[in-house]
Amino acid sequence: MLGTFLSLRTKLTVTIALFTVIVVFIISAFDYYQLKQNIVSEKALQYQLIDDQILHSLKNVDLVYSVFEQDMENQMRNALEEMAKRYRGNPDLSRWNFAALKQSFNSMDIFVIDRSIKVAYSNIDKEVGLDFSNAGDFTALLKKRIDGSEFTADGMEVSVNTGAIKKFAYLPTYDHKYLLEVGINLQDSSLFDTFNFLDESATILQKYNIVKDITIYSHDGYALGKQGEDGKALKIAERLKPAFTEAFQSQQIRGYTETAEGKELVHRFSPYRLDDKSTDLSRSRVIEIVFDNTSLNQMLAGRLKDALLKIVIAVAAALIISFIISRLITRPIARMKQLSSARLCDARRYIGAVQRGRPLFRHPAGRVQRSLRAAQHVDRPYRRRG
Template sequence: MNKYFRMQLTLILIAFSLAVSFVIAFFDYGKLKERVRIGHETEISLVEDKIVESLTTIDNVYNLMDYQIADEMKAYSDELLALYEKENDFERWDFQALKERFGMDIYVIDTRNQVVYSSFEPDIGLDFNKCCSAFSKLLNERRAGAEFSHDGLDLQQYNGEIKKFSYVPTPDNHYLLELGISLENHGIFEKFNFIKTMDTLKSRYESVNSIQIYNSEGFRFGETEAAKYDKEITPEMRPLLREAVLSGKVQKRVQSMGKHRVTYRYIPYNADEKRGISTQRVIEIIYNDAEFSGLLGQYRNEFIQQLMLILIGAISLSFLIARLVARPIHLAFHDSLTGLKNRVALEEEVHNRLEKKQRLLALMMVDLDNFKTINDSLGHGEGDRILQLAAKTIQEIVGEKNLTARIGGDEFVVIFSDVGAMEIRQLASKLIEKINESFDALGHIENLGVSISIGIAVATGDDRFESLYEKADRALYLSKENGKNQYTFYNGEQDNRMD
């Protein structure tokens, strides 16, 4: 069996096995990667939902419980107005005594929207025109009015403390009297503390770097100790927060940090019941892809290991299959004795070439003269050796570009494509000469009269394998009739053209 055939079959099997295995492996890896991505996104979505749920709950609870606090603030605001009627010089007011009496901080905001007096001294000098343009506009509207108003859950800008604020204008519309009460010490806040929820979520999920909540002006709800409180959103992220507030849509930015990427998400939130602008907030979630990348890296390494195992398995299996099926497949298209193509392969090749309408397709039929005498005199073993020698000689003379086949006991066929009549005649003469030399060199068959006869036919437009074969066979018959050891072209229209 031709060793190149086995090699080709092995390579084809390896390529096919690897292609199928790689497609399946890459498909599985793609699905696994997609599951990891979905899991990562689901985790982030879960964090967002938890924060929104926590804010919604505490807002709704305060909406139900808020009216009692609002009534108290209204009563204290009326007292402040009465005090203002008696004494409009705030220098004479005892703000600390009022704070102790009300249990609330008192602020006085002038027409420039600055805090000019307060029981909470760090806020004195706070200019809302500079820090909070939208809120400053609301303050102007409230100062120009005459009614008491109160906001929902809000923050103290200085330290991020959660408070509730109320406002009432003085009768002369020169000032706003503001009250602020801390909500962090109330049992409701302790039970529905969204700050603790944020801390819990951050510690639970490794992919979450930070969770913060800002009001619409970019001030953060957070630490009550001023030394720890970074109260404003960073300048580079402020445009995203602003866009989230204005558009009502989630904003996102991705930044590279070392080997990993960090994503900033800004989720707009509005309480069900709007009060001023305090119920309009933005949730900031900063998360990394370290866990996501780590899992992908782990799966990628496992995938590479699987590919190596697949490679080894595919190659081993291909070699095994090739050894098992190469010979049967080879014998299906080759002659077992000479290794030449057989009749099945020959017919298929001729049909293919005829369909391609190759120019000057010719069939040469070679038959050993007096071969039966070798089998009868010297035995079939010697006959096989003669056939092998004839096959080798024919291939050497006609060359690899022309197909050589053994189609019977002592019968060989050569297919020529695009070869002229003169070249075929030269090859036929040379083949007869070379066969005679080879057989003469054996010595022991010299007196048996073994030679070859050749019949040649050239295909016409209507020929098929059967008709072309029949023409060559007739030409071969004439060679034998005329004394053997010679070649004859089929005597037809095509012969005359080629001659």
């Protein structure tokens, strides 16, 4: 009897506790999921606002330059046409004084690209030998220009060897052996000082501690206004190239996540085009914003810890409450079983005595009355509870 009673109490305790734990776990998990989604959505919105701010600044610069670039392009056209005329009279470029030409062209840098799509001559010595033969779409564009006959001009571009932001223009020679090129350093102009997206990037870095770096890349992966350790234009890291290329080709935001110095960094690549001119690669860029996700992960870890603590407390409370409830339910059942067992034992003894021909009690009536009073005494508290 006692084993059966303990088994019943254990079953009740386990059942009530398990039900409570399941309910608490489901509610806590749902609350944590909703809280996590809210935190992640809030961070994503913040990331998008920062991204939009950079895009807006960059677009303003491009729009302003598009208004004033006509005057710059006229100056560049005049310089290139004069060089083309000079080439007709003196095609031996090795005898040209490119430094003097730069001074006569209002400090424009001069480049001459041959049919191997390499820089053959320039007033900048370190630019000579620069190879564009494996530059993808830009290589095809240069080949098209050297075989053409028209003046063409790019928008805002980056100098590979210096990282400076420049504007370039092109004109082929009459015999299509060379592509003449001139460049203007836009960072030296007062216009750039007024509409400077590099300063805007620095302001955002100071304003938002979750932003670790902002870089604007040209279509071929060179950073505008940034230099690498070698003093040349900063080129996108190899590990980031797949995300960068996919963002540029698909014109959709792509990301790359890595862990550096114990911090989770998210590289967000946002493509940008000023217009739909498919041949003008200088108006196609990719903005990289590096976000530090450490604070986000710490916040989520803290919320998860709180949720687990709530579950532990709920489990402990469920065990205590289920134990108390099981005792309240099983105690009257146990007493009823004890009383029934005692009565059954008395009845068996009485029947046995009668069968043997001698009464068990000298005063059976008094014995029965005492048993009834004892039963009433045991049963009275539970009638009051009922």
